Amino acid sequence: MTDKLLPSAGATEDAPCPQTILTSNHPHTLTATDPTTGDSTTLTPARLYLYRHTRQTTSDEEPPPFAGLAALDADDLILLDLPGEWHIEQLKEFARRAEIPLQDARNHTSRETRIALAARAPGWRRMHGLPSPAPTPRWRKPVAICAGIAGAALMIYLAMSGLWLAWRGLSTFGRIILDLVDGKWLLVAFSPVLLLLRPLRAKFHRYQVKRGLALGPYTGLHLILGAANKLQVRTGNAVIAEFRLGELHGQAFSLLLYRHENLTGLLIRDRYDRPLHHLPGPWSPHHVEHFARRHDLALAIHQIDRDEYTTLTKRTREATP
Structure with a gap:
């Protein structure tokens, strides 16, 4: 009998x-299938890990919780990450019949969960179970540009006519309507400055990366030196974490760019080699070296074994999975 x-x-x-x-056809064995892509994987996890966490942030606004289920190996490294809510009673019964231990970690702190999820096993994968976004129609970009130009012309006309408040009211109303009809790509019509601001921001960020002032893509996780000489971990404009540069305990002093089998990642460490923040994923060695040199950060680039990898990823103070 197959459990599903x-x-x-x-x-x-x-x-x-x-x-x-x-599904589980045999004891201790788990098969995950994504019907939207036809992708499937079978593994023998040491346990299942039901989680819920929020993203770390320095702002006062609480991010929405993120839920999922992970399959862990014997060293508590993530083999498979399955985002989504899972009914606890059904999951318990599934795990019991599959003879796979289940850990309900939803009451763990978000920090503990983020650290656990960032500790990936070689061959790690994430299965979203959602269809890929439809490609953007070719006509959308020129329409958005025309809408932005028309919006800019209307804004200038109303401003010169002394009707600036009318433009602000129209802009606010337009944004509400676009939000309701899921037409956010036309937002540029009511915020014409976006027509120039978005590409300029991306271009400026690429310039910063080339100069060693920033590290990583603007649309994803990246490092930058913020105000008060603090090293910031950002995604877009949102600051996830920040560390003062220095040699004291808990201050950012060095970067470790590691490779373990097919895994790569970056660790921010203090003067005593204590890992402060783990950022798994690909990072350009050239850009990392340039960034470290620019900000007087010590840099180590190492191929590490499993024991060292497990120790580093579990000892870190914080992580962004």
Whole structure:
């Protein structure tokens, strides 16, 4: 008999429910299938890890919780990450029948969960169970540009006519309507400055990366030196974490760019080699070296073994999975 389990809701409150299918044909064995892509993987995890966490942030606004289920190996490294809500009673029964231990970690702190999820096993993968976004129609970009130009012309006309408040009211109303009809790509019509601001921001960030002032892509995780001589971990304009540069305990002093089998990542460390923040994923060695030299950060680039990798990823003070 084959046991089967599906998610009950999306990873966040507003996210669509994944179509991921979990099955177990043999004891201790788990098969995850993504019917939207036809992708499938079979593994023998040491346990299942049901989690919920929020993203770290320096702002006062609480990020929405993110839920999922992970399969861990014997060293508590993540083999498979399955975003989505899972019905706890159904999951318990599925795990019991599959003879796979289940840990309900939803009451763990978000920091503990982020550290656990960032500690990936070689061959790690994430299965979203959602169809890929439809390609953007070719006509959308020229329409958005024309809308932006028309919006700019209308804004200038109303401003010169002394009707600036009318433009602000029209702009606010337009944004509300676009939000309701899911037409955010036309937002440029009511905020014409976006027509220039977005490409300029991206171009300026690439310039900063080349000069060693920033590290990583603007649209993803990146490092930059912020105000008060603080090293900031950002995604877009949002500051996730920040560390003062220096040689004291807990201050950013060095970077470790590591490779473990097919895994790569970056660790921010203090003067005593204590890992402060783990950022798994690909990082350009050339850009990392340039960034470290620019900000007088010590840099180590190492191929590390499993024991060292496990120790580093579990000892870190914080992580962004």
